[in-house]
Amino acid sequence: MEVYVPIVVMFAIGLGFALVSVVASRIAGPRRFNRAKNDPYECGIEPAPTGSSATKFPVKFYLTAMLFIVFDIEIIFLVPWAVHHDVLGVFGFWAVVMFIGALFVAYAYEWRRGGLDWD
Secondary structure (H helix, E strand, O other): OHHHHHHHHHHHHHHHHHHHHHHHHHHHOOOOOOHHHHOOOOOOOOOOOOOOOOOOOOOHHHHHHHHHHHHHHHHHHHHHHHHOHHHHHHHHHHHHHHHHHHHHHHHHHHHHHOOOOOO
8 A cells, every 4th residue: 555655645746736826826817807818719809600510620730639649659658668678578579569550550640631741
């Protein structure tokens, strides 16, 4: 049970920091509300009303977000493997080869959808 104490302490510190940050921003933050700030987009431009959901919607943002997630997952799994590759042996090697194959599929999808074109 004592193995979990550092995890619980780190969780409590993180939760405490989040709560203190939210409370401090409520106390110290400015309270100047206006119509533009309450809009869904803070640019001040009124969003065009649409009657149906059949309008074209750009997915460039979501492709960029997916690319970011793929890079994050790659780092999260490859760094520990790189540190302990000698302990994992052949099984670890083939597991990483399969993981990189799955990442290749995600990168190929991004490339085909135009997520890597920075226009």
